Amino acid sequence: MNLPRIMGHRGAAGHAPENTLASFRTAARLGVAWVEFDVHLSTDRVPVLLHDDTLDRTTDGEGAVDAHTADELANLDAGSWFSDSFSGEPVPTLERTLQLLASLGLGANVEIKPSPGRESETGSAVARMLREQWPSALPQPIVSSFKTESLAAARQTAPSIPRALLVRKVAGNWVRDLRELDCFALHCSHKGLSASDAEQVRRSGYPLNLYTVNDRDRSETLLSWGAGTIISDYPDRLM
Numbered sequence: 001m002n003l004p005r006i007m008g009h010r011g012a013a014g015h016a017p018e019n020t021l022a023s024f025r026t027a028a029r030l031g032v033a034w035v036e037f038d039v040h041l042s043t044d045r046v047p048v049l050l051h052d053d054t055l056d057r058t059t060d061g062e063g064a065v066d067a068h069t070a071d072e073l074a075n076l077d078a079g080s081w082f083s084d085s086f087s088g089e090p091v092p093t094l095e096r097t098l099q100l101l102a103s104l105g106l107g108a109n110v111e112i113k114p115s116p117g118r119e120s121e122t123g124s125a126v127a128r129m130l131r132e133q134w135p136s137a138l139p140q141p142i143v144s145s146f147k148t149e150s151l152a153a154a155r156q157t158a159p160s161i162p163r164a165l166l167v168r169k170v171a172g173n174w175v176r177d178l179r180e181l182d183c184f185a186l187h188c189s190h191k192g193l194s195a196s197d198a199e200q201v202r203r204s205g206y207p208l209n210l211y212t213v214n215d216r217d218r219s220e221t222l223l224s225w226g227a228g229t230i231i232s233d234y235p236d237r238l239m
């Protein structure tokens with residue numbers, strides 16, 4: 001996999017409302033080559049971009065994402081909470097997002113973010129859409145997830161799309177999970193990560209990509225420890 005050193009988190013979430021089309025346009029304007037974003041399923045199984053399991057923090061709606069249809073989600077405002085200048089910014093579908101990525105020339109790390117109990121279903125739906133609608137002019141996307149069931153379902157549906165396992169710490173069964181799911185990389189939080197954690201991953205032979213790093217000195221330290229890609233809300237600070 002040829003990933004860039006710096007990737008935009010939820011688009012460029014420090015500068016625009018996360019996981020919106022405006023955030024991807026901003027990332028492209030900043031010169032970012034790839035973006036990360038989070039995908040949930042609506043109640044009628046449409047992949048949509050949202051981070052939380054509920055609508056309350058990032059939209060003018062409330063309640064569980066997966067208690068709403070795609071039509072209901074399409075009418076929400078996902079921009080005003082961030083700033084009035086983004087008011088009316090919609091909750092994008094994955095389908096619409098892929099069209100925009102094509103026009104902006106952006107690669108993507110698609111994070112499968114299932115609502116509780118919908119791990120496999122979300123992994124399959126996201127992988128199916130990427131398999132069928134990923135713009136051929138763009139570099140191949142990657143999928144990632146904290147949920148092994150989602151990665152397993154993505155693998156079954158679209159085995160050729162590279163997978164990364166998300167973890168909060170270098171601990172537990174990450175090597176076993178990477179092997180069993182045939183993942184290409186470990187994606188870990190940089191918080192609390194030590195040089196010896198990074199060394200442990202390096203010795204395993206798997207690339208280590210880190211989120212969410214917004215400080216330039218920290219980013220340089222992590223790269224000196226052998227990190228491959230750094231995911232940032234402020235990619236412009238690190239590039």
Ligand code: G3P
Pocket residue numbers: 009036038051111144166187211212231
């Ligand atoms: O994919 C990296 C990062 O986005 C994982 O955590 O909670 O920001 O989706 P979160």
Ligand code: MG
Pocket residue numbers: 036037038111
């Ligand atoms: Mg994410």
